[in-house]
Amino acid sequence: MNHHVRLARRPVGKLTTTDLELVEVPVPEPGPGEVLIRNTWLSIDPSIRIRLAETTPDGYLPPLRPGDELSGLALGRVIESRSPDFAVGDLVSHTLGYREYALVGTRVQTIGGYGAPARIDAGELPPQWFLGPLGSAGLTAYVGLFEILAVAPGDTLWVSSAAGAVGALAAQLAHIRGATVIGSVGSPAKVAFLRDELGIPAFDYRDGALPESLAALAPGGIDAYFDNVGGDHLTAALDALRPAGRIALCGAVSGYDGAAPAGPPNLFTMVSKGLRMRGFRAGSFTHLEEPMRREVAGYLADGRLAYRESVFHGIAEAPAALVALLSGATVGKTLCRLAS
Ligand SMILES: NC(=O)c1ccc[n+]([C@@H]2O[C@H](COP(=O)([O-])OP(=O)(O)OC[C@H]3O[C@@H](n4cnc5c(N)ncnc54)[C@H](OP(=O)(O)O)[C@@H]3O)[C@@H](O)[C@H]2O)c1
Structure with missing residues (x-):
């Protein structure tokens, strides 16, 4: 049966x-x-x-x-x-x-x-x-970082839901490529996982006010935001982005499980700071699957990427x-x- x-x-x-x-x-x-x-x-x-x-x-x-x-x-x-x-x-x-x-x-x-x-x-x-780092999660992280955000050495990047399948890969890939990365997660255990196992400083969004927690790790603001969460996280990113900053809208998990999705009230910062925000579906970038697999498999093999x-x-x-x-x-x- x-x-x-x-x-x-x-x-x-x-x-x-x-x-x-x-x-x-x-x-x-x-x-x-x-x-x-x-x-x-x-x-x-x-x-x-x-x-x-x-x-x-x-x-x-x-x-x-x-x-x-x-x-x-x-x-x-x-x-x-x-x-x-x-x-x-x-x-x-x-x-x-x-x-x-x-x-x-x-x-x-x-x-x-x-x-x-x-x-x-x-x-x-x-x-x-092939369901994780070499599959959908890997492609999503790769596309969001390198096609949508064009993350480069010197950028300060915030990744939300950074202990998850996509987030943990995105945070590490950007770090390996030379960006300064900050993660946000929902528990002290996940903060410790990011800090101790992935080498990424992180904060717990449930512990205190999100804008202050973000500012404590990125006092000068951020250049790019990889958004897995939406709602209050996206609002905080719009405020923390420096002029000409970029946002990749990957998902909005805060609105999936019964909660009403909360749109950011501060969208005008897109205009005032000249920001760029783009949503994407990894499935529209299957031509990047092979280069993604080569790069991610290499980092898994040489131990630079923890999974x-x-x-x-x-x-x-x-x-x-x-x-x-x-x-x-x-x-x-x-x-x-x-x-x-
Ligand atoms: N665009 C695409 O093609 C594409 C493809 C795959 C996935 N995605 C999106 O990528 C995101 C991550 O997916 P995933 O598969 O890697 O899942 P995941 O991050 O492994 O799991 C979901 C996580 O969401 C966090 N979460 C739940 N409710 C939250 C809330 N109210 N505020 C903040 N965080 C919350 C939880 O982590 P905490 O304990 O840290 O809260 C949970 O572990 C999702 O938005 C998903 O829809 C997009």
Whole structure:
């Protein structure tokens, strides 16, 4: 039998595990052009929470309805193939996570094509890295830093949610390339993780007023802001940016889990200081996947880049993994191991 996670009811406020349910269904049979994949790793990403609301932002994937299976980036092995593109044994990344067995065909919902089934040659590397530093998280950090912000030596950069999958990579990549980096996180343990394991000074945004905490680490202001959080963090960045400063809008996690997204009231600083702010989707920059992988794999191999995972085990733990991620209880890349 196959087990998958579906939406039981729309969350009211913060997501709880009872908003999701584990369902047992028969393992599907592949039809022409389809492959059956035994999922091995599921990427737990905050953005799925956006699709659990009644409506989703224009340009994004549609909302899920109660009874729908959750989707999410995953890796798995082909165990049956009726497609000329994939052979039994291939390691494939795709977006039909949150289930043990996935029937992957041509009709996959993606944003701009990102997440379409792709064969992965992991070689000797841990395959789950292709969901983390060598996958979506790596590409997101790389694009935000080097395409959107054009971070250069001498820049002072603030990265929010800096102990998370994208943030921890972004903070370290910018540091390795010569920027002065400051991180913000939601607990003293995460401040210690950044300082002691990543070598990045950080502050706890829950401890005191955010603008003062930021100013204590960057008394002269900042040149660039990598925004994973939105709301009050974006407001503080607009105030702290020096003239001609840059902002990369990567995500707005503070508004995903039931809280009303708080827009910055100080947008006029964009005009008064000549700032530049640009949102991006990593999936629009897949041509940068290869250079990203070369650079990040090199830093992982020579030990310059530290990488932490928070791993849950089995499909039954996937709902708890998502709740933990959204509440800030995990560090680094959050994953659920579905099979060995
Ligand atoms: N643009 C793209 O293509 C793209 C692709 C992937 C991800 N993203 C975005 O990148 C961001 C990070 O994603 P990720 O996968 O790396 O997740 P993550 O940072 O590993 O996990 C989410 C983190 O958000 C923080 N958080 C939750 N509520 C918060 C709040 N109210 N204020 C501040 N922080 C809060 C928590 O950390 P603390 O304990 O520190 O609060 C939590 O650990 C998200 O906004 C995501 O949507 C964008």
